[in-house]
Amino acid sequence: MTNSGYTVHVENLTRMFGTFKAVDNVSFQVKPGEIFGFLGANGAGKTTTIRMLCGLLLPTSGKAIVAGYDVYKDTEAIKRHIGYMAQRFSLYEDLTVRENIEFYGGVYGLNRKQIKTKTAELLDYLKLWEHADKLTASLPLGWKQRMALSTALLHNPDLIFLDEPTSGVDPESRRNFWMLIYELSEQGKTIFVTTHFMDEAEYCHRLSIMRDGKIVELDKPQSLKQKYKADTMQDVFMKVVQKVEA
Amino acid sequence: MNQILLSIIKKEFWHILRDPQTLVIILLMPILMLFLFGYAITLEMKDITTVIIDHSKTPHSRQFIEKIRSTDFFNITGFNIPESQIEDIFFRRQARCVLVIPSDFASDLQTEMRTKIQLIIDASDPNAANFINNYFAQLSMRYNNENNPRLAMPFSVEPRIFYNPDLKSDYFFVPGLIAVLILLISALLTSIAIVREKEIGTMEQILVSPVHPVQIIIGKVIPYTILGFIDSILILLVGHFWFGVPVIGSIVFLLFALVIYILTGLSFGLMISTITDSQQMAMMAALLSTILPTIMLSGFIFPIKSMPLIFQYVSKIVPATHFLEIIRGIMLKGNTLLDLKVQLGYLFGLAGLLILVSVRKFSTKLE
Amino acid sequence: MHRILYLIQKEFRQILRQRAYLGLIFIMPFLQIVVLGFAITTDVKNVPITIVDEDHSAMSRRLVDAFSVTQSFDFQGLSQSSNQAKEVMKRGLVKLILHIPPDFEKDLKNNVHPKVQAIVDGVDGNTAGIALAYVNQIAVKLQQEWYSEMGLHPEELLEVHLTEVETRMAYNAALESVNNIVPGILAVLLMAVTAFLTGMSIVREKEIGTLEQLMVTPIQNIELVLGKVVPMLVVAFLLFNVGMLGAGLIFGLWMKGNLFSLYLMLVFFCLSTLGLGIFASTIAKTQQQAMFIAWFFMVFAILLSGFFVPIENMPDFIQMITYLNPVRYFMVVIREIYLKGTEIQFLWKEGLAMLVFGLVTFISASLRFHKRLN
Numbered sequence: 001m002t003n004s005g006y007t008v009h010v011e012n013l014t015r016m017f018g019t020f021k022a023v024d025n026v027s028f029q030v031k032p033g034e035i036f037g038f039l040g041a042n043g044a045g046k047t048t049t050i051r052m053l054c055g056l057l058l059p060t061s062g063k064a065i066v067a068g069y070d071v072y073k074d075t076e077a078i079k080r081h082i083g084y085m086a087q088r089f090s091l092y093e094d095l096t097v098r099e100n101i102e103f104y105g106g107v108y109g110l111n112r113k114q115i116k117t118k119t120a121e122l123l124d125y126l127k128l129w130e131h132a133d134k135l136t137a138s139l140p141l142g143w144k145q146r147m148a149l150s151t152a153l154l155h156n157p158d159l160i161f162l163d164e165p166t167s168g169v170d171p172e173s174r175r176n177f178w179m180l181i182y183e184l185s186e187q188g189k190t191i192f193v194t195t196h197f198m199d200e201a202e203y204c205h206r207l208s209i210m211r212d213g214k215i216v217e218l219d220k221p222q223s224l225k226q227k228y229k230a231d232t233m234q235d236v237f238m239k240v241v242q243k244v245e246a
Numbered sequence: 247m248n249q250i251l252l253s254i255i256k257k258e259f260w261h262i263l264r265d266p267q268t269l270v271i272i273l274l275m276p277i278l279m280l281f282l283f284g285y286a287i288t289l290e291m292k293d294i295t296t297v298i299i300d301h302s303k304t305p306h307s308r309q310f311i312e313k314i315r316s317t318d319f320f321n322i323t324g325f326n327i328p329e330s331q332i333e334d335i336f337f338r339r340q341a342r343c344v345l346v347i348p349s350d351f352a353s354d355l356q357t358e359m360r361t362k363i364q365l366i367i368d369a370s371d372p373n374a375a376n377f378i379n380n381y382f383a384q385l386s387m388r389y390n391n392e393n394n395p396r397l398a399m400p401f402s403v404e405p406r407i408f409y410n411p412d413l414k415s416d417y418f419f420v421p422g423l424i425a426v427l428i429l430l431i432s433a434l435l436t437s438i439a440i441v442r443e444k445e446i447g448t449m450e451q452i453l454v455s456p457v458h459p460v461q462i463i464i465g466k467v468i469p470y471t472i473l474g475f476i477d478s479i480l481i482l483l484v485g486h487f488w489f490g491v492p493v494i495g496s497i498v499f500l501l502f503a504l505v506i507y508i509l510t511g512l513s514f515g516l517m518i519s520t521i522t523d524s525q526q527m528a529m530m531a532a533l534l535s536t537i538l539p540t541i542m543l544s545g546f547i548f549p550i551k552s553m554p555l556i557f558q559y560v561s562k563i564v565p566a567t568h569f570l571e572i573i574r575g576i577m578l579k580g581n582t583l584l585d586l587k588v589q590l591g592y593l594f595g596l597a598g599l600l601i602l603v604s605v606r607k608f609s610t611k612l613e
Numbered sequence: 614m615h616r617i618l619y620l621i622q623k624e625f626r627q628i629l630r631q632r633a634y635l636g637l638i639f640i641m642p643f644l645q646i647v648v649l650g651f652a653i654t655t656d657v658k659n660v661p662i663t664i665v666d667e668d669h670s671a672m673s674r675r676l677v678d679a680f681s682v683t684q685s686f687d688f689q690g691l692s693q694s695s696n697q698a699k700e701v702m703k704r705g706l707v708k709l710i711l712h713i714p715p716d717f718e719k720d721l722k723n724n725v726h727p728k729v730q731a732i733v734d735g736v737d738g739n740t741a742g743i744a745l746a747y748v749n750q751i752a753v754k755l756q757q758e759w760y761s762e763m764g765l766h767p768e769e770l771l772e773v774h775l776t777e778v779e780t781r782m783a784y785n786a787a788l789e790s791v792n793n794i795v796p797g798i799l800a801v802l803l804m805a806v807t808a809f810l811t812g813m814s815i816v817r818e819k820e821i822g823t824l825e826q827l828m829v830t831p832i833q834n835i836e837l838v839l840g841k842v843v844p845m846l847v848v849a850f851l852l853f854n855v856g857m858l859g860a861g862l863i864f865g866l867w868m869k870g871n872l873f874s875l876y877l878m879l880v881f882f883c884l885s886t887l888g889l890g891i892f893a894s895t896i897a898k899t900q901q902q903a904m905f906i907a908w909f910f911m912v913f914a915i916l917l918s919g920f921f922v923p924i925e926n927m928p929d930f931i932q933m934i935t936y937l938n939p940v941r942y943f944m945v946v947i948r949e950i951y952l953k954g955t956e957i958q959f960l961w962k963e964g965l966a967m968l969v970f971g972l973v974t975f976i977s978a979s980l981r982f983h984k985r986l987n
Contacts, residue, residue, distance in 0.1 A: 054829045076831060084829040090822035094630050095623065106619025107830045135630075271905055279909075283916055286931045289655075289739040293925050310776065336783065337959045339949070355776070362779045369782035370952040371793050373655035374923055380746045382778045387749075390775050400721055400759045403752045404728045405745050408702065410735030418737050434908075526813075529904045537912075542652055547921060549740050551659040551687065557652040571705055578736050585704045 006065075007032045007159050007190040008053065013062035015048050022048040024213035025062070030192060030206075032158075035185050037204030038194040039237065045213040046194040047087060050163050053192070054084050067159050083152035083160040087167065089144050091151060093137035097128055100136055101151055108155035122150045142173025149180060160184065162193040166200065178203050198233040207233075209240050216244050250457055254465030262469060272435070273477060276427040280481055283423055284489050287547070288415035291377045297324035297332075297341040304352035310363070313389055314345070319381050336368045343367045343378050409578045417492075420485045421573045422546045425566050427481060428504070429540050432474045432511030433518070437532035439466050440519035440608070459608045463601060467512050474508040475501075495576035499583060503576065503590060507569045510593045513600035514565070520607040540566040568592050616832055620840025624814075628844060642856035643863075645798050650864055654790040657743040659687040662709040665698050666691055670718035676729070679755055680711060685747040699732075708734040709744050721759070784953050795860045796951040797920040800882075800943050802856060804914060806849045807883045809907045811841060811890030816903040819894070838979045842887050849883055850876075869954035877957070878946045878964055884971025885939040891978040914940045942967045 008030035015023040023045045030036040038046045051057040053066050055075030064071040067081040091100045101122055105115035123129050126146055131139060139147070145165055152160065162181075166174045178200065181191055185205075193204065201207050201221060208218040217224060217240050221233060228239045262269060298314070300307050314320050323340050335341050346364040348354075354361040365382055369375035410417045440462075443449035452462065482500075485491050493500065515532055522528040542548065543557060544566035550558055561567045568589035575581030583590070629635070662680060666673050681688035689707050692698035698710045712730035714720075720727035731748045733741045785792045818824040827837065861867045868875070889910070897903035916922070917931070918940035924932055935941045942963040949955035957964070 056825065056828055076833075079829055080831045082829070084826070086822055086825050088822040090826040092623070092627065092823060093821075094627050099623070099626055103619055103623045104830070106622075107616055107827070107832055109616060109831065111615075268905075275909060279912065282913070282931070282934075286917055286927050287922050288926050289922065291923070291926060295925075337949075337953065337955045339945070339959075360775050360777050362777050365778050365780045367780060367782055368953075369785040369788055370948055371923060372782075372785055372788035372790050373793070375782055375785070375788060376656070376743070379778075379780050380743070382780070383746070383749075386776045386778045394775070400756055401717070401727050401729055401752075403748055404730050405748070406730060406732045407735040407741060407745075408699075408732055410738055410741070413735050413738030413741055415738055417735075418739070434905075526817075526900050526904075529900075533904070533908060538648070542649060548653050548655060549657055549737065551661065552654045552656055553652050557648075574736050575705060579703055579705075581703065 005032075006030060007034075007067060008036075008192065009063075009065040010053075011063040013049070013052065013064050014060050015045075015052060015057065016060045021213050023052070023059075026210075026213075026215050028208055028215060028218055030190060032190055033185060033188050035181065035191045035193065035203065035205045037201055037207040038192070038210060039196070039198075039201045039207055039233075040194075040210035041196060044210040046210055047163055048213075049210075050084075050161050050192070050194060053078075054082060054161055055079055080155070081157055081159060083155070083157040085145075085148050085152045085160075085162050085165055087163045089141070089148055091136055091144065091148055094135060096133050096135055097123075097139070097147060098132045100147070101154070104151040105154050110154065118154060122154075126150060140173075142169045142176070145169055145173070145177060146180065149177070153184075157189070159190045160192065162191065164194055164196065166195065166197065174200070198237055201233045201237075209237065211241065211244055216240055251461050251465055254452075254457070254461060255468050258466060258469040262473060272431060272473065273480065276431055276477055276481055277484055279427060280420070280423050280484055281488075284416060284420050284485075287419045287423075289373070289377075290413075290415055291374060291381075292319060293321040294319055294343065294374075294378055294381070295323045295339075295341045296320045297327060297335055297344045298322060299326055299329060299344065299346045301349040302347045302351035306352040306355055307347045310347065310389060313385055317381075317385070332366060339368075341368075342374065343382075345382075416489045417578055418574075419547075420489045420491045421577050422570055424478065424481050424485060425507070425544070425569045425573055426540050426546055428474065428478050428508060429511045429566050429569075430536050431477060432470065432508050433515040433532050433536045434529070435470050435474070436466060436512045436515030437518045437522075437528045438525045439470070439516065441522055441525050441528045444523070445525055459605050463516060463605055463608065466516065467509070467601070470512050471505065471508055474512065475505060478504050478508065491577060493577050494580035495582065500573070500576045503569070503572050503586070503593075506590060506593050506597065507565070507572075510565045510569075510597040510600070513597045513604065516604045517600045517607070520604045539564045543567070545570055565593055565596060617836050617840050617843075620832075620836065621843050624840060624844035628848065639852075639855055642799075642802055642852055643859045645802065646795055646856060646859045647863060649798055650791045650795055650860075653794050655739075656788065656790060657740050657747075658684050660685060660709055660740065660744045660747070661689050661707040662686040662711065663689050663692045663698050663701055663707045664711045664713065665693075665695050666713045667715040668713050668717035672718040672721055673713045676711075676713060676717075676755065679751050683747075683751065685744075702732070702734055705734075708737075708740065709748070711748070791864050792866060792952055793948065795864060795866055796947040797918075797944060799853060799856045799860070800918070800940060800947050801915055801920065803849050803853055803879065803883065803943075804886045804940055805911065806852055807845055807886040808890040808893070809911065810848070811845045811887055812893040812897070812903050812907060813900060814845075815841060815891065815894035816897050816900050819898070820900060834982060835979060838891060838982055841891070845887060845890075846880075846883055850879070853879065866951075868951050870950035871954075871957065874957040874960075875947065875950045878943065878950070878960070878967070881964055881967040881971055882939060882943040882946075885967060885974050888971060888974030888976075888978045889939075891982055892974060895978065895981045914938050917941065918944045920944060936966075939967055939970050942970075 006029040010029070011027045013023060013026045014021065026049065038049070040046050048057065052059050052071060053064060055071055055078045059071065066078050069077045069081070071078065092103070095103065098119060101119045102115055105118055110118060123132055126143070128143070128147070136144065136147070149162070149165065166177055169177065181193070185191055195201060204221060206219065207221050207224065208215045210216070219227070224236050225231070225233070228236045230236045230239060296314070298311055300311060315322065324335065327335070329346070332344050335344060344366045346366070348362070348364065351361060351363070363386070365379070367375045367378050407413060440449070443452070486493060518528055518531050518535070522531060540546070543561045544564050545561065546566065550561045550567070553561070572586050572589050575586055664677050664680060666677060677691070680686055686709070692701060692710070695712060698707070698712070701707050702710060710732040712732065714727055714729070717727045717729070731745065733744055735741045782788055815824070818827070857868065893903060893906050893910070897906055917935045917938050924935050924941065927935070946960050946963050949960060
């Protein structure tokens with residue numbers, strides 16, 4: 001851990017694709033145990049930021065320390081300490097639920113015995129016992145997302161990146177998913193989540209609004225609503241966008 | 247109606263032009279292959295590695311060896327090695343054949359009517375072995391003719407070679423390559439044309455508009471026909487001007503036949519596209535069902551008449567078989583439409599049938 | 614290191630779950646060997662021939678008979694005139710015309726040495742050359758028969774001295790094309806599985822997003838690569854053995870040489886093809902692109918490997934290019950071991966070339982294979 005006390009510490013982070021600035025001079029900090037939200041339209045730069053923080057993309061310039069490690073040098077160390085769930089469902093559809101858990105357990109370096117107990121734990125938790133030996137492809141999307149989250153947690157990371165975890169999922173499943181996120185937060189884990197759903201934004205402890213690669217607002221949802229004199233995050237978002245355009 | 251068709255065609259053209267990477271692959275790859283394989287594929291043997299063991303060591307045997315040296319078919323890599331090493335020579339691949347002139351060669355040649363020379367060929371490549379054997383048979387015949395001036399055969403055979411007097415491999419393989427490359431390219435092009443739109447979902451959008459399946463199919467075929475046509479003209483130019491393959495027959499007729507052939511390939515690809523569900527499957531199916539038959543069973547390299555009867559029938563189904571007869575016929579023999587009406591008719595019929603099946607398959611899938 | 618085991622286990626589960634893979638492993642080699650083994654033959658036989666007989670004598674009929682009974686020619690009947698015969702050739706119905714002049718028999722008897730014309734369709738130069746050789750063979754046989762009948766003077770006969778080449782075809786006495794083709798097919802199949810499937814399977818993970826998920830795990834590059842490569846190697850090895858079994862059962866073609874030498878060479882060879890597969894996957898973004906790349910390289914690798922066309926026949930600069938083709942080396946090795954039983958000490962150059970080539974492609978491909986997105 002760094003002495004700054006922040007789980008994620010980002011200063012002037014920039015990423016170019018050719019001449020296009022996907023992420024433009026972004027700075028923010030995330031505290032341990034926080035649910036930190038990234039709100040923005042598609043193409044605002046949310047996924048690019050997350051990918052840089054996970055060590056999937058090298059930044060063009062700027063500084064970023066994740067879980068105490070530098071994203072330029074210590075990407076492999078970062079990977080041991082974070083969980084990551086990509087935008088698209090990315091478990092193996094042609095493996096069964098149990099096999100997926102076993103595989104990722106193995107990849108994260110758990111031994112046979114640990115994997116066995118972990119599997120039982122997860123299946124209990126997800127109430128997936130009867131589907132344990134079915135192909136993942138046959139599960140409804142909402143369950144797949146929860147499963148993907150659980151496998152991202154197999155190595156018990158302190159920091160979890162979720163990139164649009166609930167896109168394409170029905171409202172009921174979305175609520176269930178957020179209950180999971182809260183549980184994790186209560187266990188002391190830091191959650192970094194991106195979304196374009198306004199209602200979900202309200203569940204975050206702190207929220208940053210991104211537009212064209214820049215962070216245009218960063219505060220608690222409640223404070224943002226007061227600042228813009230709005231009842232819902234929807235209104236806040238519209239007003240922020242209008243302000244930027246004006 | 248015409249307006250709709252036109253906009254579909256325009257849309258296809260945009261797709262093609264906006265993807266310069268693929269366009270370059272489509273236009274350049276066949277030409278590159280023609281260059282490479284136009285040179286690489288030749289069945290004429292040269293530089294045949296040969297070891298000669300002369301037990302006779304007489305002027306007669308030396309005269310015979312001189313005959314071998316004087317042709318450029320043979321490359322003598324060893325001389326008078328002990329006979330026990332012959333197998334070793336083959337294992338080391340230092341020679342494809344070993345010629346052994348027996349010690350009584352000279353004496354036999356004066357007393358006997360027939361004198362034997364032993365030739366051992368590594369026949370693990372039977373085609374090459376055949377060639378080598380023929381070369382030596384010819385050599386010995388020439389030697390005999392020179393040394394028996396009074397020998398007069400009861401009759402003689404006077405060979406004449408039509409269409410390709412120098413028996414150039416290029417004349418045979420370059421038109422063949424044109425036929426193979428064009429079919430592979432055109433089938434691959436359309437095999438993913440419909441399936442791709444299915445996969446990315448744009449097909450749904452087109453389908454809810456008042457477009458008839460026939461229009462979609464034709465709208466897909468026309469731009470690719472033009473592309474394939476440009477491709478084949480490029481290939482033809484290289485074949486004619488670089489490799490010097492003549493075009494004896496009518497060029498107009500050749501281009502006409504090309505369009506029909508391209509249509510056949512495209513419609514085959516289209517049919518694959520309508521019956522498969524993913525791009526991957528479509529490409530696999532297109533590759534598997536075109537490469538093998540087009541190269542192996544069409545008479546491109548291997549003579550159809552030498553195959554077992556059942557494969558001779560199979561080869562009749564393969565479009566390339568018929569187009570090979572057409573293109574070789576027009577370019578090398580000056581065949582006219584009348585000579586090739588059967589082959590052309592088959593290609594035309596096949597293209598029509600395949601398009602019909604595609605439209606059918608396509609329409610029923612919508613319901 | 615035990616992470617690799619999980620990767621391998623996962624890969625096998627996926628393979629076993631895909632019927633197409635299993636079909637590929639067990640049916641493809643059989644099918645290819647049967648179709649290609651039977652269909653591909655470079656022997657020339659059944660060359661369609663027509664004869665114009667302007668003599669209609671007993672001797673000319675003997676000539677016609679000699680050409681109509683042989684396997685080499687497929688006699689399509691007599692033509693009425695030279696022009697008719699040429700027309701038939703132009704339409705591609707015959708490849709050879711034998712033209713017997715009028716007064717053939719009379720000239721024979723009067724020792725005028727008549728000339729029989731053999732017109733061959735030269736479009737397929739290879740077939741044409743061989744067909745002419747057949748014509749000569751038959752002619753020589755008849756000439757010898759007729760010598761004695763025509764009554765050659767004994768003192769003339771004494772002055773005739775002929776050399777005769779007596780050929781022994783080593784390793785393949787019957788000149789079966791199959792023997793040459795089948796080991797070639799095995800080599801091509803090996804390449805297809807190792808290069809093509811490896812590349813495709815990585816690009817597929819890229820497309821569906823699972824590769825991204827793997828990239829944020831602590832897996833090391835080399836583990837990721839080996840996890841892909843080892844299962845493919847096992848599949849290729851199985852396929853190879855099934856193919857060998859098929860060749861033996863169907864064509865009675867069993868391997869002459871040492872099985873373990875061949876296996877060793879196989880590993881060297883696959884190192885380079887697996888490397889190529891990984892390399893292709895680092896270039897291609899979509900499965901479609903991967904297909905195109907793979908297609909080009911396969912055709913290139915097959916045609917320039919010596920599979921159909923001996924490399925010595927090619928022009929020098931093409932021969933230089935073939936040295937970059939790993940299949941070229943394996944083609945020699947497998948044919949030598951399979952057909953001649955050549956010992957490994959005669960093949961070390963090819964083995965070394967494959968090993969070096971393999972290590973270079975494999976290592977450089979693995980280095981290119983980043984755990985980062987581009």
